[in-house]
Amino acid sequence: MARKSNAETAANTGRLKQIALTYKMTRKADPKVGLIVAGVGIVTxxxxxxxxxxxxxELYLGILGFLVAFLAxxxxxxxxAERAAFGQMEGQPGAAAAVLDNVGRGWTTTPAVAMTRQQDIVHRAVGKAGVVLIAEGNPNRVKPLLANEKKKLARIMPDVxxxxFIVGTGEGEVPLKKVRT
Structure with missing residues:
Protein backbone atom coordinates (compact mmCIF):
# COMPACT_ATOMS: atom_id res chain seq x y z
CA MET A 1 0.00 0.00 0.00
CA ALA A 2 1.32 3.39 -0.95
CA ARG A 3 1.30 6.06 1.72
CA LYS A 4 0.09 9.57 1.06
CA SER A 5 2.84 12.11 0.77
CA ASN A 6 3.08 15.00 3.21
CA ALA A 7 2.16 17.45 0.44
CA GLU A 8 -1.14 15.65 -0.27
CA THR A 9 -2.00 15.51 3.42
CA ALA A 10 -1.20 19.21 3.84
CA ALA A 11 -3.32 20.07 0.78
CA ASN A 12 -6.31 18.13 2.16
CA THR A 13 -5.91 19.74 5.59
CA GLY A 14 -5.67 23.18 3.96
CA ARG A 15 -8.78 22.52 1.91
CA LEU A 16 -10.74 21.49 5.02
CA LYS A 17 -9.58 24.63 6.83
CA GLN A 18 -10.64 26.73 3.86
CA ILE A 19 -14.10 25.13 3.88
CA ALA A 20 -14.39 25.77 7.64
CA LEU A 21 -13.37 29.42 7.23
CA THR A 22 -15.84 29.85 4.38
CA TYR A 23 -18.58 28.36 6.53
CA LYS A 24 -17.76 30.72 9.42
CA MET A 25 -17.76 33.73 7.10
CA THR A 26 -21.05 32.65 5.53
CA ARG A 27 -22.65 31.98 8.90
CA LYS A 28 -21.94 35.57 10.02
CA ALA A 29 -23.95 36.91 7.09
CA ASP A 30 -26.46 34.03 6.87
CA PRO A 31 -27.05 32.37 10.27
CA LYS A 32 -29.39 29.70 8.85
CA VAL A 33 -26.91 28.38 6.29
CA GLY A 34 -26.21 25.19 8.25
CA LEU A 35 -29.88 24.29 8.59
CA ILE A 36 -30.61 25.06 4.96
CA VAL A 37 -27.69 23.02 3.63
CA ALA A 38 -28.53 20.09 5.93
CA GLY A 39 -32.20 20.30 4.91
CA VAL A 40 -31.32 20.21 1.23
CA GLY A 41 -29.16 17.13 1.80
CA ILE A 42 -31.77 15.27 3.86
CA VAL A 43 -34.63 16.05 1.47
CA THR A 44 -32.61 15.08 -1.61
CA GLU A 58 -33.40 0.98 -2.62
CA LEU A 59 -29.68 0.14 -2.44
CA TYR A 60 -28.83 1.67 -5.80
CA LEU A 61 -30.93 4.76 -5.33
CA GLY A 62 -29.75 5.06 -1.72
CA ILE A 63 -26.13 5.29 -2.92
CA LEU A 64 -27.14 7.60 -5.77
CA GLY A 65 -29.20 9.67 -3.32
CA PHE A 66 -26.22 10.07 -1.01
CA LEU A 67 -24.03 11.31 -3.87
CA VAL A 68 -26.69 13.61 -5.32
CA ALA A 69 -27.48 14.97 -1.84
CA PHE A 70 -23.79 15.74 -1.27
CA LEU A 71 -23.64 17.51 -4.65
CA ALA A 72 -26.81 19.51 -3.92
CA ALA A 81 -21.21 31.62 0.47
CA GLU A 82 -20.85 33.60 -2.75
CA ARG A 83 -23.84 35.77 -1.82
CA ALA A 84 -22.35 36.40 1.64
CA ALA A 85 -18.97 37.33 0.14
CA PHE A 86 -20.55 39.79 -2.30
CA GLY A 87 -22.58 41.25 0.55
CA GLN A 88 -19.39 41.93 2.52
CA MET A 89 -17.60 43.45 -0.49
CA GLU A 90 -20.50 45.68 -1.53
CA GLY A 91 -19.62 49.34 -1.14
CA GLN A 92 -15.89 48.74 -0.48
CA PRO A 93 -13.40 50.56 -2.73
CA GLY A 94 -11.76 48.05 -5.05
CA ALA A 95 -14.55 45.47 -4.78
CA ALA A 96 -15.00 45.38 -8.56
CA ALA A 97 -11.28 44.69 -9.01
CA ALA A 98 -11.52 41.74 -6.61
CA VAL A 99 -14.41 40.33 -8.63
CA LEU A 100 -12.59 40.91 -11.94
CA ASP A 101 -9.46 39.14 -10.66
CA ASN A 102 -11.54 35.97 -10.23
CA VAL A 103 -13.00 36.03 -13.75
CA GLY A 104 -10.06 34.22 -15.38
CA ARG A 105 -10.92 32.50 -18.67
CA GLY A 106 -8.77 34.60 -20.97
CA TRP A 107 -9.30 37.98 -19.33
CA THR A 108 -6.41 40.13 -18.17
CA THR A 109 -7.32 42.65 -15.50
CA THR A 110 -5.54 45.88 -14.63
CA PRO A 111 -6.96 47.41 -11.46
CA ALA A 112 -7.14 51.17 -10.88
CA VAL A 113 -6.12 52.53 -14.28
CA ALA A 114 -7.76 55.84 -13.29
CA MET A 115 -8.62 57.21 -9.88
CA THR A 116 -9.87 60.33 -8.11
CA ARG A 117 -9.16 61.63 -4.62
CA GLN A 118 -12.62 60.51 -3.52
CA GLN A 119 -11.67 56.88 -4.34
CA ASP A 120 -13.65 56.68 -7.57
CA ILE A 121 -11.82 54.02 -9.55
CA VAL A 122 -11.78 52.68 -13.12
CA HIS A 123 -10.49 49.14 -13.78
CA ARG A 124 -9.64 47.65 -17.17
CA ALA A 125 -10.21 44.08 -18.35
CA VAL A 126 -8.94 42.90 -21.74
CA GLY A 127 -10.21 39.77 -23.45
CA LYS A 128 -11.53 38.35 -26.72
CA ALA A 129 -14.63 40.56 -26.57
CA GLY A 130 -12.46 43.69 -26.45
CA VAL A 131 -11.71 46.06 -23.62
CA VAL A 132 -14.09 46.45 -20.69
CA LEU A 133 -13.83 49.46 -18.38
CA ILE A 134 -15.46 48.96 -14.98
CA ALA A 135 -15.97 52.06 -12.83
CA GLU A 136 -16.93 52.20 -9.18
CA GLY A 137 -17.85 55.28 -7.24
CA ASN A 138 -20.10 58.28 -7.71
CA PRO A 139 -21.56 58.09 -11.26
CA ASN A 140 -21.18 61.86 -11.77
CA ARG A 141 -17.45 61.68 -11.01
CA VAL A 142 -16.71 58.42 -12.83
CA LYS A 143 -18.26 59.30 -16.17
CA PRO A 144 -15.46 61.78 -17.04
CA LEU A 145 -12.87 59.17 -15.96
CA LEU A 146 -14.48 56.61 -18.26
CA ALA A 147 -14.56 59.11 -21.14
CA ASN A 148 -10.84 59.90 -20.69
CA GLU A 149 -9.92 56.20 -20.63
CA LYS A 150 -12.01 55.56 -23.74
CA LYS A 151 -10.19 58.38 -25.57
CA LYS A 152 -6.81 56.95 -24.57
CA LEU A 153 -7.78 53.48 -25.73
CA ALA A 154 -9.24 54.82 -29.01
CA ARG A 155 -5.87 56.44 -29.82
CA ILE A 156 -3.93 53.25 -29.12
CA MET A 157 -6.40 50.65 -30.43
CA PRO A 158 -8.89 52.31 -32.80
CA ASP A 159 -10.58 49.10 -34.05
CA VAL A 160 -11.03 47.36 -30.68
CA PHE A 165 -19.95 49.77 -16.95
CA ILE A 166 -20.53 51.54 -13.65
CA VAL A 167 -20.83 49.29 -10.60
CA GLY A 168 -23.60 50.19 -8.19
CA THR A 169 -27.24 49.74 -7.30
CA GLY A 170 -28.72 52.79 -9.01
CA GLU A 171 -30.39 53.34 -12.36
CA GLY A 172 -28.21 52.18 -15.28
CA GLU A 173 -25.61 50.62 -12.96
CA VAL A 174 -24.49 47.01 -12.78
CA PRO A 175 -24.72 45.23 -9.39
CA LEU A 176 -21.42 43.88 -8.07
CA LYS A 177 -22.57 40.25 -8.27
CA LYS A 178 -23.21 40.63 -12.03
CA VAL A 179 -19.79 42.08 -12.84
CA ARG A 180 -18.31 38.62 -13.36
CA THR A 181 -20.81 37.74 -16.08
Whole structure:
Protein backbone atom coordinates (compact mmCIF):
# COMPACT_ATOMS: atom_id res chain seq x y z
CA MET A 1 0.00 0.00 0.00
CA ALA A 2 1.32 3.39 -0.95
CA ARG A 3 1.30 6.06 1.72
CA LYS A 4 0.09 9.57 1.06
CA SER A 5 2.84 12.11 0.77
CA ASN A 6 3.08 15.00 3.21
CA ALA A 7 2.16 17.45 0.44
CA GLU A 8 -1.14 15.65 -0.27
CA THR A 9 -2.00 15.51 3.42
CA ALA A 10 -1.20 19.21 3.84
CA ALA A 11 -3.32 20.07 0.78
CA ASN A 12 -6.31 18.13 2.16
CA THR A 13 -5.91 19.74 5.59
CA GLY A 14 -5.67 23.18 3.96
CA ARG A 15 -8.78 22.52 1.91
CA LEU A 16 -10.74 21.49 5.02
CA LYS A 17 -9.58 24.63 6.83
CA GLN A 18 -10.64 26.73 3.86
CA ILE A 19 -14.10 25.13 3.88
CA ALA A 20 -14.39 25.77 7.64
CA LEU A 21 -13.37 29.42 7.23
CA THR A 22 -15.84 29.85 4.38
CA TYR A 23 -18.58 28.36 6.53
CA LYS A 24 -17.76 30.72 9.42
CA MET A 25 -17.76 33.73 7.10
CA THR A 26 -21.05 32.65 5.53
CA ARG A 27 -22.65 31.98 8.90
CA LYS A 28 -21.94 35.57 10.02
CA ALA A 29 -23.95 36.91 7.09
CA ASP A 30 -26.46 34.03 6.87
CA PRO A 31 -27.05 32.37 10.27
CA LYS A 32 -29.39 29.70 8.85
CA VAL A 33 -26.91 28.38 6.29
CA GLY A 34 -26.21 25.19 8.25
CA LEU A 35 -29.88 24.29 8.59
CA ILE A 36 -30.61 25.06 4.96
CA VAL A 37 -27.69 23.02 3.63
CA ALA A 38 -28.53 20.09 5.93
CA GLY A 39 -32.20 20.30 4.91
CA VAL A 40 -31.32 20.21 1.23
CA GLY A 41 -29.16 17.13 1.80
CA ILE A 42 -31.77 15.27 3.86
CA VAL A 43 -34.63 16.05 1.47
CA THR A 44 -32.61 15.08 -1.61
CA UNK A 45 -31.45 11.82 -0.04
CA UNK A 46 -34.96 11.06 1.25
CA UNK A 47 -36.64 11.63 -2.10
CA UNK A 48 -34.21 9.38 -3.98
CA UNK A 49 -34.37 6.70 -1.28
CA UNK A 50 -38.21 6.77 -1.37
CA UNK A 51 -38.13 6.39 -5.15
CA UNK A 52 -35.76 3.46 -4.66
CA UNK A 53 -38.21 1.74 -2.29
CA UNK A 54 -41.06 2.32 -4.74
CA UNK A 55 -39.26 0.74 -7.69
CA UNK A 56 -37.47 -1.95 -5.68
CA UNK A 57 -33.91 -0.63 -6.02
CA GLU A 58 -33.40 0.98 -2.62
CA LEU A 59 -29.68 0.14 -2.44
CA TYR A 60 -28.83 1.67 -5.80
CA LEU A 61 -30.93 4.76 -5.33
CA GLY A 62 -29.75 5.06 -1.72
CA ILE A 63 -26.13 5.29 -2.92
CA LEU A 64 -27.14 7.60 -5.77
CA GLY A 65 -29.20 9.67 -3.32
CA PHE A 66 -26.22 10.07 -1.01
CA LEU A 67 -24.03 11.31 -3.87
CA VAL A 68 -26.69 13.61 -5.32
CA ALA A 69 -27.48 14.97 -1.84
CA PHE A 70 -23.79 15.74 -1.27
CA LEU A 71 -23.64 17.51 -4.65
CA ALA A 72 -26.81 19.51 -3.92
CA UNK A 73 -25.45 20.52 -0.51
CA UNK A 74 -22.19 21.69 -2.09
CA UNK A 75 -24.03 23.73 -4.72
CA UNK A 76 -26.36 25.39 -2.21
CA UNK A 77 -23.49 26.11 0.19
CA UNK A 78 -21.38 27.58 -2.63
CA UNK A 79 -24.16 29.89 -3.78
CA UNK A 80 -24.92 31.11 -0.25
CA ALA A 81 -21.21 31.62 0.47
CA GLU A 82 -20.85 33.60 -2.75
CA ARG A 83 -23.84 35.77 -1.82
CA ALA A 84 -22.35 36.40 1.64
CA ALA A 85 -18.97 37.33 0.14
CA PHE A 86 -20.55 39.79 -2.30
CA GLY A 87 -22.58 41.25 0.55
CA GLN A 88 -19.39 41.93 2.52
CA MET A 89 -17.60 43.45 -0.49
CA GLU A 90 -20.50 45.68 -1.53
CA GLY A 91 -19.62 49.34 -1.14
CA GLN A 92 -15.89 48.74 -0.48
CA PRO A 93 -13.40 50.56 -2.73
CA GLY A 94 -11.76 48.05 -5.05
CA ALA A 95 -14.55 45.47 -4.78
CA ALA A 96 -15.00 45.38 -8.56
CA ALA A 97 -11.28 44.69 -9.01
CA ALA A 98 -11.52 41.74 -6.61
CA VAL A 99 -14.41 40.33 -8.63
CA LEU A 100 -12.59 40.91 -11.94
CA ASP A 101 -9.46 39.14 -10.66
CA ASN A 102 -11.54 35.97 -10.23
CA VAL A 103 -13.00 36.03 -13.75
CA GLY A 104 -10.06 34.22 -15.38
CA ARG A 105 -10.92 32.50 -18.67
CA GLY A 106 -8.77 34.60 -20.97
CA TRP A 107 -9.30 37.98 -19.33
CA THR A 108 -6.41 40.13 -18.17
CA THR A 109 -7.32 42.65 -15.50
CA THR A 110 -5.54 45.88 -14.63
CA PRO A 111 -6.96 47.41 -11.46
CA ALA A 112 -7.14 51.17 -10.88
CA VAL A 113 -6.12 52.53 -14.28
CA ALA A 114 -7.76 55.84 -13.29
CA MET A 115 -8.62 57.21 -9.88
CA THR A 116 -9.87 60.33 -8.11
CA ARG A 117 -9.16 61.63 -4.62
CA GLN A 118 -12.62 60.51 -3.52
CA GLN A 119 -11.67 56.88 -4.34
CA ASP A 120 -13.65 56.68 -7.57
CA ILE A 121 -11.82 54.02 -9.55
CA VAL A 122 -11.78 52.68 -13.12
CA HIS A 123 -10.49 49.14 -13.78
CA ARG A 124 -9.64 47.65 -17.17
CA ALA A 125 -10.21 44.08 -18.35
CA VAL A 126 -8.94 42.90 -21.74
CA GLY A 127 -10.21 39.77 -23.45
CA LYS A 128 -11.53 38.35 -26.72
CA ALA A 129 -14.63 40.56 -26.57
CA GLY A 130 -12.46 43.69 -26.45
CA VAL A 131 -11.71 46.06 -23.62
CA VAL A 132 -14.09 46.45 -20.69
CA LEU A 133 -13.83 49.46 -18.38
CA ILE A 134 -15.46 48.96 -14.98
CA ALA A 135 -15.97 52.06 -12.83
CA GLU A 136 -16.93 52.20 -9.18
CA GLY A 137 -17.85 55.28 -7.24
CA ASN A 138 -20.10 58.28 -7.71
CA PRO A 139 -21.56 58.09 -11.26
CA ASN A 140 -21.18 61.86 -11.77
CA ARG A 141 -17.45 61.68 -11.01
CA VAL A 142 -16.71 58.42 -12.83
CA LYS A 143 -18.26 59.30 -16.17
CA PRO A 144 -15.46 61.78 -17.04
CA LEU A 145 -12.87 59.17 -15.96
CA LEU A 146 -14.48 56.61 -18.26
CA ALA A 147 -14.56 59.11 -21.14
CA ASN A 148 -10.84 59.90 -20.69
CA GLU A 149 -9.92 56.20 -20.63
CA LYS A 150 -12.01 55.56 -23.74
CA LYS A 151 -10.19 58.38 -25.57
CA LYS A 152 -6.81 56.95 -24.57
CA LEU A 153 -7.78 53.48 -25.73
CA ALA A 154 -9.24 54.82 -29.01
CA ARG A 155 -5.87 56.44 -29.82
CA ILE A 156 -3.93 53.25 -29.12
CA MET A 157 -6.40 50.65 -30.43
CA PRO A 158 -8.89 52.31 -32.80
CA ASP A 159 -10.58 49.10 -34.05
CA VAL A 160 -11.03 47.36 -30.68
CA UNK A 161 -14.50 47.59 -29.09
CA UNK A 162 -14.53 49.29 -25.69
CA UNK A 163 -17.40 48.58 -23.28
CA UNK A 164 -17.93 50.52 -20.07
CA PHE A 165 -19.95 49.77 -16.95
CA ILE A 166 -20.53 51.54 -13.65
CA VAL A 167 -20.83 49.29 -10.60
CA GLY A 168 -23.60 50.19 -8.19
CA THR A 169 -27.24 49.74 -7.30
CA GLY A 170 -28.72 52.79 -9.01
CA GLU A 171 -30.39 53.34 -12.36
CA GLY A 172 -28.21 52.18 -15.28
CA GLU A 173 -25.61 50.62 -12.96
CA VAL A 174 -24.49 47.01 -12.78
CA PRO A 175 -24.72 45.23 -9.39
CA LEU A 176 -21.42 43.88 -8.07
CA LYS A 177 -22.57 40.25 -8.27
CA LYS A 178 -23.21 40.63 -12.03
CA VAL A 179 -19.79 42.08 -12.84
CA ARG A 180 -18.31 38.62 -13.36
CA THR A 181 -20.81 37.74 -16.08
Missing amino acids: FGVLLAIGFLIGH MAIVFGRR PVHD
